[in-house]
Structures are given as C-alpha cells and as structure tokens.
Amino acid sequence: MNNEKIVLITGANSGIGKAAAFKFAKEGCTVIMACRNLEISKEVQSDIKQTTNNDQVDLIKLDVSSFDSIREFCREFKNRYEKLDVLIHNAAYANHGEKYRLSANQIELTFATNVIGPYLMTMLLVDHLKKSEDARILHASSNIVKHYFDPKKDLDVSNLRGERKDDKKFSVYTMYRDSKVALVLLTFKLAEVLQENGIKVNAIQINGAKMSKETLMKFEPGWRMIARIQNLFFPPPEKFAECYFEICMSDHFKTTTGKLINDKNQIMEPTVTKPNYKMQIKQFTGSDLYPAYLENRDNWDKVWNLCRELTQ
Numbered sequence: 001m002n003n004e005k006i007v008l009i010t011g012a013n014s015g016i017g018k019a020a021a022f023k024f025a026k027e028g029c030t031v032i033m034a035c036r037n038l039e040i041s042k043e044v045q046s047d048i049k050q051t052t053n054n055d056q057v058d059l060i061k062l063d064v065s066s067f068d069s070i071r072e073f074c075r076e077f078k079n080r081y082e083k084l085d086v087l088i089h090n091a092a093y094a095n096h097g098e099k100y101r102l103s104a105n106q107i108e109l110t111f112a113t114n115v116i117g118p119y120l121m122t123m124l125l126v127d128h129l130k131k132s133e134d135a136r137i138l139h140a141s142s143n144i145v146k147h148y149f150d151p152k153k154d155l156d157v158s159n160l161r162g163e164r165k166d167d168k169k170f171s172v173y174t175m176y177r178d179s180k181v182a183l184v185l186l187t188f189k190l191a192e193v194l195q196e197n198g199i200k201v202n203a204i205q206i207n208g209a210k211m212s213k214e215t216l217m218k219f220e221p222g223w224r225m226i227a228r229i230q231n232l233f234f235p236p237p238e239k240f241a242e243c244y245f246e247i248c249m250s251d252h253f254k255t256t257t258g259k260l261i262n263d264k265n266q267i268m269e270p271t272v273t274k275p276n277y278k279m280q281i282k283q284f285t286g287s288d289l290y291p292a293y294l295e296n297r298d299n300w301d302k303v304w305n306l307c308r309e310l311t312q
C-alpha cells in the first residue's frame, strides 16, 4: 500500500525531482524532499501538500556535495523515520561552462555531488533501507553515457582533488558525462553488494527533460542557448517522474536490481557494437543498448574504490 511507503528524493524542489515529489505524494506516499535551498523548497512543499491533499510531505535540508550536510541530514532523517523504502538520487551538478570547483571536502564538485555524496548517503541509510520489506534505490543517469561506445574512452579520476584545477581545457560537460558513467558503474556494484540485504539498486537513463529557467541560468550563455534549443524537443519532467514511480513502486520491477532502465521502462542491454547513425539517433529517442564499458567489473571496482577512498 502506497501510504506505508517512505520515499526520499534529493533535489525535489526542481525539474524531475519536483515532478516526482508530486507524483509520489499524489499516490499517497510519505515524501521527504532533500533540498539545499529551504526557502525555495518550502514553497514547493506547500504547493505539493495543497495540490495532492497529502500532508505527509516533509522537507529536510541537504547539500549532497558536503559530507557534513549528508551526515546531519541522515541523523535528522533517522530521528524522524523508522525505515526507508525508496531512495532516489536525483540531484545533480551540471553547470556547463563553469570553471573547476572543489566541494567543502576538496573533491571536484561534479563528482562530489553526482557520485561521492550519493554513495555516502546510501551507506549511511543502509540500516534504514534494510528495515523496508521492499527497499529500492534509483540513480538518475543520462544518455550522455553514449560517449563510452567509443572503445578508447576510459574514466579519468586523476583530477578529482584539484590536481589540475587551473587546466584551461577543463570542462564541466566532460566531468558531468564521466560522473553519469561512474554513477551507472556504482549502481551495478552496489546492487551486488546490497543484494544480501534485499535492497535493489537500479539506474534510469534520462534522454532529456525540459529544463526550468532556473536550471538554464546555471549554464554559461553558450551552453544555455544549446539547452534552450534542446528544450524545444524535450518532454516535460513529468514523463520521467512517471518512470521513477514505475521503477520504484511497481510489482513489475519488484525483483529487478543492477539494471539500467530507459524511458520506456525497458531494461537496457550492453553492446560492444560501435553505434551506427540509426543507433546514435536512438540515444535521443530511447535506446535499449548501452556501452559494454559499463558492464566491466574492473570499472565497477574503480568507482567503488574511489568512493570508499574519498569518503574515508
């Protein structure tokens, strides 16, 4: 029954996270919005409560790029709730065009927000997830992983601690791409590690959802213009909120773990085939294939070890 489900969504004040908070609340779940800007998020929270007629919509402050904030968040969450059924790592840093930035813990900000923070948060919440009869974790990845169809690509983790912070060639786009690859690798590894606890871990490949004005303003002007054009073709965030709900709540995905799932709710498969023109187009319209690089256990371990090392 949905009204017994406790659902935690990071970055629930904007875009897909906000649409998902509406969807889960509308379906009767208890929703915890984990957001860094309480002022903006309070308005969203009260809007969701009013629109859905569901009072069980909570808001707890979280900056997922900061270990202190994650620890404080998890303490507060555990004080308020006995268990956790659904954990959706939706928040992400993608300020294309920005310079190299370090998090409070001296980790490159894209990786700190999109990979290392979510890993730490999951680890701190495992005991609460174990108390659920049907615990599910979902990672929001992207079709940007398509770049790894190129067999020459390999995850570069040598510039995550400010080693080359003044490198003029630094690009948030590249870091973002690699963080989303790392997130899928982490999904597959975590699914294996948490299997004995009955916790399921999957990732969704998002092809593109309409971005809000606020999100567009985070990009540098050149990137903003590209994103505005893309926005003309992208579906609304509600489309992916429906996917989040299906993957995290339906009987269909009850036993599914360690999978990358597309926007048609299909389980994707790895391939070594170099993508032809048709496959490239399909990456935008909902492919069911992903690069074999993501299936390689050495790559899983590379990300796993990185997460452990950086959170020690």
Ligand SMILES: NC(=O)c1ccc[n+]([C@@H]2O[C@H](COP(=O)([O-])OP(=O)(O)OC[C@H]3O[C@@H](n4cnc5c(N)ncnc54)[C@H](OP(=O)(O)O)[C@@H]3O)[C@@H](O)[C@H]2O)c1
Pocket (backbone or CB within 6 Å): 010, 011, 012, 013, 014, 015, 016, 017, 034, 035, 036, 037, 062, 063, 064, 065, 066, 089, 090, 091, 092, 093, 094, 113, 140, 141, 142, 143, 206, 207, 208, 209, 210, 211, 212, 215, 234, 237
């Ligand atoms: N939209 C697309 O085309 C697209 C395509 C592929 C993948 N995705 C993925 O889908 C997910 C949702 O994207 P979206 O389009 O809905 O983006 P969005 O509207 O910009 O939402 C991102 C959310 O993440 C939050 N966030 C960023 N840094 C944070 C931090 N350090 N701590 C806590 N929250 C933080 C933002 O909070 P603030 O409001 O405070 O900044 C915002 O709520 C992301 O993982 C994104 O990478 C999106």
